Amino acid sequence: MSYIYPAPGVTGVEMTLTLTAEDGGDDLLTAGSGGANDPMVVPAIQDISMSAANDVFSWTQLDESAKLQIATTATNSLSGNLVLEEDSFFGLSTADGVEFIGIFGLSDTKRLTSFSLYLGDNSDGTVGKTITGDGYFTGLVPVVSADSPVWVSPFTLTVTGSYTVT
């Protein structure tokens, strides 16, 4: 048995969500990503949910006492909540005019984004699974309150196409 145990804060063992902006030319995610369209690891994710919800087609037959059903196309998405980190959320502008769009920019420009969700290491010490795909950022609702004076936001990565598990 190998249960999945991400260890928060432990490099290589923790869960990570890595993004790469597609169709971006020189647009990057953050200055720290290093080069054109280098991936960015999204920091400070509080929780994440992976939805792989198939639609179902149902029909009845005169020779069956129960409905018959068949799974059809899936609606896939990742959703969760994150603490806003300024550079990765809003991006940066550099002296040479290169724009780094950040997560908000991905949503604002409706840019297709490749993602890679590493689930974390397994309980038997082996490397865990990684789920990849393409999607669009949506559902950003940054919020702060006096009781909880930290900016947090839900997010949804609505996936176009299927997941790939490696």
Add this chain to the structure above:
Amino acid sequence: MRDDIIAYLEANIVTGFTVTDELPWTSSNVPLYVKNKNVVYTSLDQVEQEPLLDTLDGLGFANEVSTVEVFVSSDAKTIHTNYDALVTMIKDVNSDAAFAGQTARVTDIVTDYVEDALVSTFAISLTQLVASCD
């Protein structure tokens, strides 16, 4: 926080009362603030952290609640003419500029009687956000 409160009390003390920076320890089973009437004593900070939110990459935030108790006793038979002014002054410590940036400021007041003394205890609690950032 204790030093800031004592500084505020010393700057705003009402007539008939004095402020000491001595801790409110007990001598012969009698707290100093009972033995010495009309003297305002301040305890050390008591600090408690309440988890607020954590992230999957090890970042954490907590609400840190610091509580300082202020004690003062006065004659219970004839209440001090400036007692109400003293209570108001101590309650207003929450508004002092030294505590800007706190997310919550609460003062609870409890009165009790010890022999012939009216003992007032002010529990001043200030909350601030603390982060364990990398």
